[in-house]
Amino acid sequence: MGIKNISVFLSFPFLFLLTFISFHAQTKADENRVYIVYMGSAASSSPRSKNSLRNDHAHLLKSVLRRKANAVVHTYRHGFSGFAARLSEEEARSIAHKPGVVSVFPDPLLKLHTTQSWEFLKYQTALEIDSNPNSIFGAANGISSVSANGSDTIIGILDTGIWPESESFNDKDMGPIPSRWKGTCMKSDDFSSSNCNRKLIGARYYDTSESDDTETEDGSPRDSQGHGSHVAATAAGSIVQGASYYGVAAGTAKGGSPTSRIAVYKVCSSEGCLGSAILAAFDDAIADGVDVLSLSLGSPIEYEPELSSDPIAIGAFHAVEQGITVVCSAGNDGPSRETVVNAAPWIVTVAATTIDRDFESDVVLGGNKAIKGRGINFSQLQKSPVHPLIYAGSAGKGDARNCDANSMVAEKIKGKIVMCDTNDDNYSRNEQIDAVKSLGGVGIIFQEKNPGVVVYISTALPATVVSIKDGLDILSYINSTRNPVATILATATVTKYKPAPIVAYFSSRGPSHGTRNILKPDIAAPGVNILAAWMANDTGITLEGKESPLFNVISGTSMACPHVSGIAATVKSQNPTWSPSAIRSALITTATQTDNLGAPITTDSNSTATPYDYGAGEVRTTGPLQPGLVYETDTIDYLNFLCYYGYSISQIKTIARTAPKEFACPKDSNADYISNINYPSIAISNFNGTKTKNVSRRVTNVAGDGETVFTATVDAPTGLSVTVIPDKLEFSKNNQKLSYQVVFSSTTSSPKGDMFGSLTWTNGKNKVRSPFVVSI
Incomplete structure (x- = not known):
């Protein structure tokens, strides 16, 4: 688990949107850097109190300050306890073994x-x-x-x-x-x-x-x-x-x-x-x-x-x-x-x-053939296709097709709309636009394998993005025409665009690398x-x-x-x-x-x-x-999650001082039991097609009707049998809690892949739907 792991999480230069993190070289053992010392929940019964530092917390702080002036960067005292301080790796390792310390780790730089x-x-x-x-x-x-x-x-x-x-x-x-x-x-x-x-x-x-x-x-x-x-x-x-x-x-x-x-x-x-x-x-x-x-x-x-x-x-x-x-x-x-x-x-x-909104900026070729493009620009080019058009690969050698400024010939670019390739990650769109503009180009067309749905904003030149398929049509027109011409239209805002919503290509996908037994993302x-x-x-x-x-x-x-x-x-x-x-x-x-x-x-x-x-x-x-019903994940659920995840009972009681004194980790705790915490979705991993898997859930009636009956319906994929026990929940009052079980079993001897479905409780007015995934 590396619960007191101090392996290095190093920083990255911030870029704005779809950026990746890059990390500094590992520091030398004797070089000081900021480490976070995490010591679990604040000890005070009043977490908002300024006096919530525990004795061991205060002792550690004083020992650090005695050795180094201005070493402490932050202290944490309200909802949890700990501090951040400039330490050597040796000092960090020493502190990690002190009583009451959950973990010590280098200060990470997120994006x-x-x-x-x-x-x-x-x-x-x-x-x-x-x-x-x-x-x-x-x-x-x-x-x-x-x-x-x-x-x-x-x-x-x-x-x-x-x-x-x-x-x-x-x-x-x-x-x-x-x-x-x-x-x-x-x-x-x-x-x-x-x-x-x-x-x-x-x-x-x-x-x-x-x-x-x-x-x-x-x-x-x-x-x-x-x-x-x-x-x-x-x-x-x-x-x-x-x-x-x-x-x-x-x-x-x-x-x-x-x-x-x-x-x-x-x-x-x-x-x-x-x-x-x-x-x-x-x-x-x-x-x-x-x-x-x-x-x-x-x-x-x-x-x-x-x-x-x-x-x-x-x-x-x-x-x-x-x-x-x-x-x-x-x-x-x-x-x-x-x-x-x-x-x-x-x-x-x-x-x-x-x-349901899109930003359309079309390319119009000679003969008034319109090619759909996407982008935000404020083109002042003529609306009729009168501007010379060239493929960047024909304007030079080497990386000219990627609109590299040093590869294109200025005389071939000046006064023209230029179509660029975008299959080389070494060239950003901003760099390509700057290159075309510096050589006298009047507009730019990007052709991309997957144009996606994210709009690109260009204030320097009229610019738009087309698909590779449409890019091939444009290239065919260029190659088959003595004097190819085009224009790029200013952006038109399209409303009531269909279909929508769709999931964006950049949006991170599940399952979670940390645990497959909690469905993420949530929504x-x-x-x-x-x-x-x-x-x-x-x-x-x-x-x-x-x-x-x-x-x-x-x-x-x-x-x-x-x-x-x-x-x-x-x-x-x-x-x-x-x-x-x-x-x-x-x-x-x-x-x-x-x-x-x-x-x-x-x-x-x-x-x-x-x-x-x-x-x-x-x-x-x-x-x-x-919502009709809610799944309340209480303190015990989260404590059990930490047990199943691999934390010891002493670590858990340091992390969560709200834990009941009598709390103990369930026997044989392992990651498979995470499926049983009271989450509003269900995720099961390592499903064995020869066995059944039972999960339990409890719901609270918030329908406001007092007496009400919810009935279960299941949408299960082929190859999976899903049984709900009981399949009716009869509530006699508001805020009443009732439990049920879901039994998953395979209807084939060799199930494959991920199987998705849902369980819905309804009382005629409310529909309470929980997605589930069973992975093999």
């Missing part, structure tokens, strides 16, 4: 997982209402009324900070700040307490630089990347009429819970997001009094840490202990299997899907081409001669995460006594699996999506408010 979307989600919900006249989510409840609630919920955003002047963060018509709020608005040279208001009620910042002697943008809550403002506005932004990116994607911008409060914790800079800062933000957020925490960041799958050295898993565990729902992005390492991150069972893990939400607030000084996306835009269009599971965070905040506001696991259950069991054509949701490769792609399906805006 960001980088509005029509809300209207689309409501439209999808309306389709389901229309198809089910008995649904409780009819006109009486009002789809549009959902977002009017939630003014006393507080969403904490761990990200790159915030641009407080954005209209998305105005506090018009908002009431007083909840009295339970204990947070602060930190000041800096470019940020004052007046930047906070009744919407933006808190702003903190942390040192996220690995270096002691370089200037960074860390010393302020102000957003210098744009990402944090975008995320915060998506989750809880105020309603802003007439939002757009220079007229593209025009409409009303708003968050999922526009009357919720926002508390910002700046843990990321252009370098990345340090684990020690993330833990400090969790620690502060627990004390501040947030209801929901939204994290659009995480580790890349190739360096996925163990639970005991994962800052997000550690911080989230203790936040959930304190009743805070934690929502995280699944990662942008798809579409390969086993790439999902942030997969601890106490986290809501979110995949990314498209919405999907819009994460492609999302319009939301941006910092107002970003010259990189500014059109020449124009003021910087106040909104931007970006993609990633980063954008999907705050959609779910906003809905979770609304659920919390309507059901203030619900636990984080009840809220997660409501989100999962009410998800939809159909698109706006009424067909099963697909991936962007046109295959039918599975729970490994999108968990339970696409999140709904109203269904989670009244």
Whole structure:
């Protein structure tokens, strides 16, 4: 397990969206660096108390400070105990063996997982209402009324900070700040307490630089990347009429819970997001009094840490202990299997899907033949095809086909639209555009094997993306015409685009590498081409001669995460006594699996999506408010999970001091038993076709009807028999808990692959659906 593992997790240079992590060379044994010393739950019965440091914690801190001045970077004292300090490897190894220490690990540098979307989600919900006249989510409840609630919920955003002047963060018509709020608005040279208001009620910042002697943008809550403002506005932004990116994607911008409060914790800079800062933000957020925490960041799958050295898993565990729902992005390492991150069972893990809006920028060839392209540009080329057209490979030698500036001949490029290949990862689109522009080109066409659904924004030249098939048609036209000509049209925003949603190619997929017996991701939400607030000084996306835009269009599971965070905040506001696991259950069991054509949701490769792609399906805006039944994953479930995962009872009681004194790990604990924790989905691995597998679940009646009967139906794949015992649950009162078992058995002697299905409980008004996966 490496429970006190100090193997090196090193840092990466931050890139914006679909970026990978790269790590520094391993440090020498005697070289100091920041290590995180994790010591489990805070000892105090009042976790918010500033006096919650245990004696062993204080002793270790004093011993470090005696040896090194200013060695301690952060101390953690509210929901959990520990500190981050500059240590040598030898010192870290020594501390790792001290009493009360769960783990010691190098401070990792994580990455960001980088509005029509809300209207689309409501439209999808309306389709389901229309198809089910008995649904409780009819006109009486009002789809549009959902977002009017939630003014006393507080969403904490761990990200790159915030641009407080954005209209998305105005506090018009908002009431007083909840009295339970204990947070602060930190000041800096470019940020004052007046930047906070009744919407933006808190702003903190942390040192996220690995270096002691370089200037960074860390010393302020102000957003210098744009990402944090975008995320915060998506989750809880105020309603802003007439939002757009220079007229593209025009409409009303708003968050999922526009009357919720926002508390910002700046843990990321252009370098990345340090684990020690993330833990400090969790620690502060627990004390501040947030209801929901939204994290659009995480580790890349190739360096996925163990639970005991994962800052997000550690911080989230203790936040959930304190009743805070934690929502995280699944990662942008798809579409390969086993790439999902942030997969601890106490986290809501979110995949990314498209919405019913596209950005079309067509290529028109001589003879007025139109080729569909995708992209955001503001082309001022003539609308008729009069501009000379050339394939970059004909404009030079070597890497000319990739629009390499040193390989193309300027005379052949000047005044022409250039079609580039994009099959070499050594060339970014920005580099290719710069190369064509520097040689006098007037436009650029990218041809890609899988153009995907993510839109590329070009402010330097008219640019668009076409498929390889269409690229071959363009090349055929060039080769068969004496004087080939074309034009690139300015972007047209296409609404009511079908099919939607589809699962984005970049969205990380299950099963979880850490454990296949918890289904991850949990759910999907819009994460492609999302319009939301941006910092107002970003010259990189500014059109020449124009003021910087106040909104931007970006993609990633980063954008999907705050959609779910906003809905979770609304659920919390309507059901203030619900636990984080009840809220997660409501989100999962009410998800939809159909698109706006009424067909099963697909991936962007046109295959039918599975729970490994999108968990339970696409999140709904109203269904989670009244789910009928909820699966509550309690403390014992999480403690058993840690047992099954391989932790000893002494380690578990250090990690979770809320554990009952009499708690003991079940006998013969192993990873297969993880399938039995009370999760709203079911995942079984290592299924042996010659044996049966039993899992148990318990549900709580929240239908509000007192006496009600739920009946089970199963959708099982060929080759798998699924029996529910009992198949009826008769409730006599609200909040009553009942249990049932599900028995899985093979109907063939040699089952193969992954088998997907679902179990649904219904009482005529509510449908409570749990996806399941059985893997061989």
